[in-house]
Amino acid sequence: MSDLLKSAHAAVEIAKKAGADDAWAAISRNRSVSHSYRDGALEKVEESTSRGLGISIYVDGRYSSHSTTDLRDDRLASFIEEAVALTRALQPDPFRKIPEPELFAGRPDVDLDRLDPALAEVSTDTRLEWCKALDARAHADERVISATCGVFSGESAGASVSSNGFSGDWEGGYIGYSATSTVREDADKRPEGSHFVYGRYVNGLPDPESVAAEALKQALDRIGSAKGPTGKATMVVDNRAAVSLIARLMGPAGAASIQQGRSFWAGKRGQKVFGDKLTVTDDPLIPRGLASRHFDGEGISAKAMPMIERGVIRNYYVDTYYGRKLEMTPTTGSPSNRVVALGDKSLEQLLKAVGKGIYVTSWLGGNSDATTGDFSFGLRGHLIENGKIGAPVSEMNVTGNLTELFGRLAMLGNDPYPYSSIRAPSLVFDKVNFSGA
Secondary structure: OOHHHHHHHHHHHHHHHOOOOEEEEEEEEEEEEEEEEEOOEEEEEEEEEEEEEEEEEEEOOEEEEEEEOOOOHHHHHHHHHHHHHHHHOOOOOOOOOOOOHHHHOOOOOOOOOOOOOOHHHOOHHHHHHHHHHHHHHHOOOOOEEEEEEEEEEEEEEEEEEEOOOOEEEEEEEEEEEEEEEEEOEOOOEOOEEEEEEEEOOHHHOOOHHHHHHHHHHHHHHOOOOEOOOOEEEEEEEOHHHHHHHHHHHHHHHEHHHHHOOOOOOOOOOOOEOOOOOOOEEEOOOOOOOOOOOOEOOOOOEOOOEEEEEOOEEOOOEOOHHHHHHHOOOOOOOOOOOEEEOOOOEOHHHHHHHHOOEEEEEEEEEEEEOOOOOEEEEEEEEEEEEOOEEEEEEEEEEEEEEHHHHHHOEEEEEOOOOOOOOEEOOOEEEEEEEEEOO
16 A cells, blocks of 8 residues: 555544544645746746645534645644534535445456656756757747757645545646747747647656747747638638647536536537538546546546547536536546547648638637636737748637537547647638638
């Protein structure tokens, strides 16, 4: 048994001895390191480590949660004993109960490969070499006036234990780097481009120079930006921008939002809501996935779960608390890796098929209403002319409703964005409302 598991077991035992009916303890240990490099010089180095305990207390039909970073034995015991006493003073909540043990059954044992053994061996010298390589390539044009680069990584471990039979631990890590270039255009314009990559394994990343080259290319591609036309047009969304769009679409899929009347998904399970080209699966069992796990924060055993199948809403994210309130069977309280089913065309082929429209490379502010699905986003991108990327555009907005927008999903690319827990490809939508010049 790991030290973290032993500590979590001990915390639960303290709570029980103090009079709690049930308790759930989670202990975590984290370390992160980052290097920032700006215009040829190291700007900042940050390293942080933390260790903490979170504990949920159930006593006399009452519930509370508490956290601390002081894990010394004598302090921890008094902290938990006081937490139990405080919980007795709260109002009862009949829906707050410890997760049922049957939810812990069937835990998968697939190797998720979440921690790269080589991560701990990445030296400071190597990180600085990467920073210098990023910086040099990000400055590789005489119009560059500034560039910022960085290397970042982290490692974590944790364990959870409950008084009704749950026990589990985990570990994970990530590493990545980023670059931003700013270039001069005329007297007062400063177009900017940025790119970053990160993942579980060092050998899964592209070389630093290619990351900085992409950031510089994006900045140079922004030169000459102007407002595009107002009107309806076909919209092609780059895979990185598609990640954000899918996140907005899936945001209200949780039981909490549904129960509180803040979700346009409410009451639509089993109904066709979006276009039949849209399929999204929540899959926590992808090796090296950025949100892979064997169980969620309530100990619910992980399994792949269809969220949207050919436009039909199949599931919600249902935790035990809101599941009881809504009389729904718990599925999981939080998303893991969300995987969008792919199409069969590259971005280049999508653009060629579209012929004319707007190609969105990033969103610039805006908002969406989780209750109605109405949205308004600023954007940055390019005109699509003769099936190719044309003049850059900015200072434009796209407006509409997410349900209607994804009802007009016409094509998907075969190019899922690899540096996110949302694996979305480039997306093509018909008849989208743009406001510009």
